[in-house]
Amino acid sequence: MNAIALEASFALNVALLLMLVAIAAAIAWTRSLVAAILLMGVYSLASAVWLVVMDAADVAFTEAVVGAGVSTVVLLGATLLVRPGPVRVDWRRAIAPAVLVVGVGALLVLAVSGLASFGDPSSPANAHVGRSYLVETPNDIGIPNVVTAVLASYRGFDTLGETVVVFAAGIGVALMLGFGPRSSLPQPPVQPGEHHVVLRVTARLLIPLIILFAFYVLFHGDLGAGGGFQAGVILAVAPILHALVFGLHATTAAIPAGFVRGVAALGVLVFAGVGVVCMANGGGFLDYDRLFMPRVEAMIPPGLLGDPTYSHNWGQHFGILLVEVGVLLTVSSTMVTIFCGFAGRATHDVGSAR
Amino acid sequence: MADATHWIGGGLVVAGTLLTLLGGVGVVRFPDVYTRIHAASLTDTGGATLVLIGLGILSGFTLETLKLAFVWAFVMLTTPAAANALANAAFSAGHKPRIGAFQIMKGESSEGAGPAQRDGGVAP
Amino acid sequence: MLLAAGVAGLVVAMGLMIWRAIAGPSPYDRMLAGNSFGTKTVLLIAVIGYLFGRPAFLDIAIAYALINFVTTIALMKFVRYRTLAQPLCSPQDTEAKDG
Numbered sequence: 001m002n003a004i005a006l007e008a009s010f011a012l013n014v015a016l017l018l019m020l021v022a023i024a025a026a027i028a029w030t031r032s033l034v035a036a037i038l039l040m041g042v043y044s045l046a047s048a049v050w051l052v053v054m055d056a057a058d059v060a061f062t063e064a065v066v067g068a069g070v071s072t073v074v075l076l077g078a079t080l081l082v083r084p085g086p087v088r089v090d091w092r093r094a095i096a097p098a099v100l101v102v103g104v105g106a107l108l109v110l111a112v113s114g115l116a117s118f119g120d121p122s123s124p125a126n127a128h129v130g131r132s133y134l135v136e137t138p139n140d141i142g143i144p145n146v147v148t149a150v151l152a153s154y155r156g157f158d159t160l161g162e163t164v165v166v167f168a169a170g171i172g173v174a175l176m177l178g179f180g181p182r183s184s185l186p187q188p189p190v191q192p193g194e195h196h197v198v199l200r201v202t203a204r205l206l207i208p209l210i211i212l213f214a215f216y217v218l219f220h221g222d223l224g225a226g227g228g229f230q231a232g233v234i235l236a237v238a239p240i241l242h243a244l245v246f247g248l249h250a251t252t253a254a255i256p257a258g259f260v261r262g263v264a265a266l267g268v269l270v271f272a273g274v275g276v277v278c279m280a281n282g283g284g285f286l287d288y289d290r291l292f293m294p295r296v297e298a299m300i301p302p303g304l305l306g307d308p309t310y311s312h313n314w315g316q317h318f319g320i321l322l323v324e325v326g327v328l329l330t331v332s333s334t335m336v337t338i339f340c341g342f343a344g345r346a347t348h349d350v351g352s353a354r
Numbered sequence: 355m356a357d358a359t360h361w362i363g364g365g366l367v368v369a370g371t372l373l374t375l376l377g378g379v380g381v382v383r384f385p386d387v388y389t390r391i392h393a394a395s396l397t398d399t400g401g402a403t404l405v406l407i408g409l410g411i412l413s414g415f416t417l418e419t420l421k422l423a424f425v426w427a428f429v430m431l432t433t434p435a436a437a438n439a440l441a442n443a444a445f446s447a448g449h450k451p452r453i454g455a456f457q458i459m460k461g462e463s464s465e466g467a468g469p470a471q472r473d474g475g476v477a478p
Numbered sequence: 479m480l481l482a483a484g485v486a487g488l489v490v491a492m493g494l495m496i497w498r499a500i501a502g503p504s505p506y507d508r509m510l511a512g513n514s515f516g517t518k519t520v521l522l523i524a525v526i527g528y529l530f531g532r533p534a535f536l537d538i539a540i541a542y543a544l545i546n547f548v549t550t551i552a553l554m555k556f557v558r559y560r561t562l563a564q565p566l567c568s569p570q571d572t573e574a575k576d577g
Contacts, residue, residue: 008529009483015489019496026500034505034557038512041549042499045519051537052523061538069545073552077562194446196566199551201434210544224534234541239549244555247565342561366482367525371487374518378494387506394514405521406570409528421536424522425539425543437512443558444506468504
């Protein structure tokens with residue numbers, strides 16, 4: 001980074017932090033729920049830009065697609081279940097939560113003051129394990145993106161836990177909210193002659209492009225920013241766009257509920273299955289070096305990924321790829337399940353449930 | 355890097371940013387939702403085109419230029435469609451356009467008259 | 479140098495959009511501000527990527543250029559129709575009542 005970039009990043013940091021404070025204050029003070037949801041999406045976007053300035057590409061990717069994309073849509077779906085209209089709250093009931101919030105906030109500020117400064121080479125993250133990951137990844141795994149290497153290989157068991165948590169969340173939402181549209185959804189108020197032909201055409205063009213880009217992000221995760229989580233969320237945006245423009249009935253006719261839940265389970269199965277295959281071949285759980293039996297590994301042509309003289313760890317490459325595919329399957333189908341669960345309910349369903 | 359591509363590319367980026375900034379000023383200052391939609395979508399798309407062409411000139415012809423072309427294609431496809439959708443929804447919800455600085459369409463009392471009747475019951 | 483000026487201009491434009499998102503009297507103003515903020519973020523990420531010498535950030539820009547549209551459509555549908563599940567009308571649905 002040259003000198004201009006360093007000064008620019010300082011000024012950018014100050015500007016973005018001021019924007020974040022302004023947006024947070026607006027979220028707290030606004031009286032409209034829709035405005036709050038929109039401002040939360042804007043907050044996530046500003047955070048994503050800030051993460052880009054701090055050179056954290058994968059985290060910025062995830063923040064942009066999850067925080068500003070799917071999260072906003074799911075929050076809107078949740079707001080559909082809420083009775084519209086203001087609620088009166090007695091100010092005396094807000095004292096204890098306010099004291100708790102101020103106390104925890106003060107503790108957090110105190111904790112932040114004890115953190116190492118940004119980019120400090122002697123901090124524990126950069127000195128011990130972090131440094132060894134950066135040094136050992138070219139030898140052990142051989143892919144350029146160290147974040148994917150740590151996520152999928154060195155700490156693969158952790159990622160399996162995260163995938164199972166996402167799967168459990170999807171199952172929980174499916175159990176509580178159901179999946180798909182109720183036949184009793186109210187008809188929206190429509191003026192005569194009102195139609196959205198531009199949106200329908202644009203959505204038809206965009207849906208295959210979104211799916212294609214999701215698979216690009218999945219396979220490119222080894223080389224640049226990306227990977228299974230981001231690709232899963234982007235892949236889930238395509239059915240959500242289809243449901244928004246063409247109706248939830250059309251989407252669930254194309255992608256049935258049972259199929260989506262099955263895909264979620266299949267993702268976890270693929271991930272854990274890779275680990276079990278490694279164990280069956282004599283290694284530990286998720287030890288990708290033992291993914292292939294030696295005579296299978298000898299059959300892989302050395303020039304498969306380009307340079308034949310460069311030694312590849314085929315077990316690691318294929319193991320990471322399969323694991324990321326598993327994460328993609330689970331995350332995308334869980335996001336679709338959660339959206340369809342929320343969107344399929346209507347306001348008068350909540351009225352009858354009370 | 356004192357050669358021509360640096361100045362041309364950088365100049366296009368600054369021009370695109372200036373256009374976007376003018377659009378931002380328009381969105382803050384214009385009196386009506388329709389004029390704001392017009393300002394924002396036009397300047398966003400035009401500014402994005404200038405900025406992306408400028409970045410493409412700066413970087414030479416690599417794989418990144420193809421990705422810049424994709425960003426341009428998606429921005430061109432989605433920003434006008436979203437502006438159309440918003441204007442369509444605002445009009446069918448009952449927003450009447452303001453004509454002129456002080457003259458309002460006959461039969462209305464102020465800007466933004468009547469959205470509450472035909473919206474789905476959401477408070478602004 | 480020129481790219482830094484571009485970044486500064488985009489950040490100021492984003493600040494103006496935040497002002498409109500907070501102060502917009504109707505929800506359509508706010509949604510317009512949110513959509514425009516998203517497009518400016520896409521441009522900002524692309525320019526920052528070139529400023530810092532990391533053109534790999536363009537993937538983030540492409541992803542968000544696609545997702546910005548979906549968020550705007552979801553918000554528009556929620557505010558206008560108070561539903562997320564019913565389809566948007568095609569011309570065939572409403573042509574019989576066309577005036």
